[in-house]
Amino acid sequence: MRYLTAGETHGPQLTAIIEGVPSNLPLLPDSINVQLARRQKGYGRGLRMQIEKDTANLVGGVRHGMTTGAPIALVVENKDWTHWTKVMGVEPVDEDNEGRRRIHRPRPGHADLNGGLKYNQRDLRNILERSSARETTARVACGAVARQLLAQFGIKTACHVVRIGDVVAERPQMTIDELNEVTEASQVRVADKEAEAKMIAAIDAAKAEGNTLGGVVEVVIEGVPVGLGSHVQWDRKLDGRIAQAVVSINAFKGVEFGLGFEAGSLKGSEVHDPIMHEEERGFYRASNRAGGFEGGMTTGEPIVVRGVMKPIATLYKPLPSVDIDTKEPFTAQVERSDTCAVPAAGVIMENVVAWEVACAFLEKFGGDSIEEIRANLENYKKQVEQY
Ligand SMILES: Cc1cc2nc3c(=O)[nH]c(=O)nc-3n(C[C@H](O)[C@H](O)[C@H](O)COP(=O)(O)O)c2cc1C
Ligand SMILES: C=C(O[C@@H]1CC(C(=O)O)=C[C@@H](OP(=O)(O)O)[C@H]1O)C(=O)O
Numbered sequence: 001m002r003y004l005t006a007g008e009t010h011g012p013q014l015t016a017i018i019e020g021v022p023s024n025l026p027l028l029p030d031s032i033n034v035q036l037a038r039r040q041k042g043y044g045r046g047l048r049m050q051i052e053k054d055t056a057n058l059v060g061g062v063r064h065g066m067t068t069g070a071p072i073a074l075v076v077e078n079k080d081w082t083h084w085t086k087v088m089g090v091e092p093v094d095e096d097n098e099g100r101r102r103i104h105r106p107r108p109g110h111a112d113l114n115g116g117l118k119y120n121q122r123d124l125r126n127i128l129e130r131s132s133a134r135e136t137t138a139r140v141a142c143g144a145v146a147r148q149l150l151a152q153f154g155i156k157t158a159c160h161v162v163r164i165g166d167v168v169a170e171r172p173q174m175t176i177d178e179l180n181e182v183t184e185a186s187q188v189r190v191a192d193k194e195a196e197a198k199m200i201a202a203i204d205a206a207k208a209e210g211n212t213l214g215g216v217v218e219v220v221i222e223g224v225p226v227g228l229g230s231h232v233q234w235d236r237k238l239d240g241r242i243a244q245a246v247v248s249i250n251a252f253k254g255v256e257f258g259l260g261f262e263a264g265s266l267k268g269s270e271v272h273d274p275i276m277h278e279e280e281r282g283f284y285r286a287s288n289r290a291g292g293f294e295g296g297m298t299t300g301e302p303i304v305v306r307g308v309m310k311p312i313a314t315l316y317k318p319l320p321s322v323d324i325d326t327k328e329p330f331t332a333q334v335e336r337s338d339t340c341a342v343p344a345a346g347v348i349m350e351n352v353v354a355w356e357v358a359c360a361f362l363e364k365f366g367g368d369s370i371e372e373i374r375a376n377l378e379n380y381k382k383q384v385e386q387y
Pocket of ligand 1: 046109110111131132133136250252310312314336337339344348
C-alpha cells in the first residue's frame with residue numbers, strides 16, 4: 001500500500017489517496033472518525049482544536065461499506081477555512097495586501113526559514129501552511145484504514161504517554177484492551193493517575209510562562225505474526241521502516257524499540273530474549289526486551305516502540321530570530337499555537353506505525369482480497385506450527 005496527502009492547514013481541506021487496499025475490507029467513515037477524534041483530544045492543545053471537528057468523507061474506493069480494491073480517496077474539511085478564504089485563496093492578491101497575512105519573521109524550531117530559503121518564498125506562510133502538523137490528520141485517516149485491515153486478523157494497537165516534560169508515568173501492567181480503555185479516559189493518555197495530575201500541572205505552568213513542552217509516547221502492537229519485514233535488504237527491515245515513519249511525524253526527534261537506548265549501558269545477558277519452546281505454544285521468548293524485532297523481522301512478541309517529541313516550536317515568549325526583509329534581529333512571529341501536543345502525537349504515532357505493519361503484512365500475505373490474504377496467512381501459520 002502507499003498513500004499521498006495534500007492540503008494546507010488553513011486551506012479548504014486535507015486530501016489523501018491510498019493505493020493497494022485489498023477488496024472486501026469493511027470500511028465506513030466511522031472507523032476513521034474514531035481515530036480522528038482521538039487525535040484531536042489531549043490537554044494542552046490550542047484554540048484550533050475547538051474549531052475543528054474532524055470527519056472523513058470517503059470519495060473513492062468504497063461501496064456499501066466495503067472496499068472494492070480501487071484507490072481509496074478521502075477528504076477532511078478544515079472548519080477554520082471559513083476564516084482564511086482570502087488569505088489562502090487561489091486568486092492572486094496585491095503583493096502588499098495585508099490580507100495575505102504574510103510571515104517574514106521565521107520561528108526557530110519550525111520549518112519557516114529552511115523552507116523559505118529552499119523554495120525561494122518570501123512569504124513564509126507558504127512554508128508554514130504545509131509544514132503544520134495539521135497534515136497528520138490525513139496520515140491518521142490512512143492509518144485508520146490500515147488498523148481496520150490489521151483488526152481483521154486479530155492485530156490490536158494502543159498508545160500511551162510515557163513522559164511530558166520532566167514528569168514520567170509508571171509503566172502500565174495491563175492488557176492492550178485495558179490500556180486502551182484507561183488511556184482513552186485520561187486527559188493526557190496515561191494510565192497513571194498521579195502522573196496525569198502532575199503532567200496537567202506541568203502543562204499549565206509552561207503555558208503560564210509562555211513556554212511549551214514535549215515528551216515521549218509508546219505504541220504497542222499485539223498479535224503480529226513472526227516474520228514480517230526481512231533481514232535480506234536494508235529497506236525491507238520493518239523496524240527501520242517504522243523508525244522512518246515515526247521520525248517523519250512533525251516534531252519527533254528519536255525512536256527506540258524495547259529497551260532502546262538503555263541497551264547501550266547493559267550487558268548482553270541483560271538485553272537479549274531467551275528462546276523457549278512448548279508443544280502447545282511453539283517458539284516464544286521468555287522476555288520482550290527487543291520490543292518485537294530481531295534482524296528487521298517481527299519475533300511474534302508485541303511490537304513496543306517509543307518516540308520522542310520535542311517541545312512545540314511556537315513560543316508566546318519567542319526566541320530571537322531575524323526578519324528576512326530587514327535582516328534585523330527580531331523576536332519571532334507569534335502564531336496561535338499548542339502548549340503541548342504529546343497525547344495527540346501518541347495517536348498519530350500509533351496510526352503511522354499501524355500503517356507500516358499493515359504494509360509489511362500485505363507484502364508477506366499479499367492478495368487482492370481479504371479472503372485471499374486470510375488463506376495465505378492460514379497456510380503460513382501451519383508452516384510455522386510444523387517447523
Ligand atoms: C499534534 C501536533 C501538534 C503540533 N502543534 C504545533 C503548534 O501548535 N505550534 C508549533 O509551532 N508546532 C506544532 N507542532 C510541531 C511542528 O509541526 C513541527 O515542529 C514543525 O513541523 C517542524 O518540524 P520538525 O519539528 O519535525 O523539525 C505540532 C506537532 C504535532 C505532532
Ligand atoms: C491544526 C492542527 O494542529 C496545528 C499544528 C500546528 C503546527 O505548527 O504544526 C500549529 C497549530 O495550528 P493553528 O495555528 O492553526 O492553530 C496547531 O493547531 C491539528 O493538529 O489538526
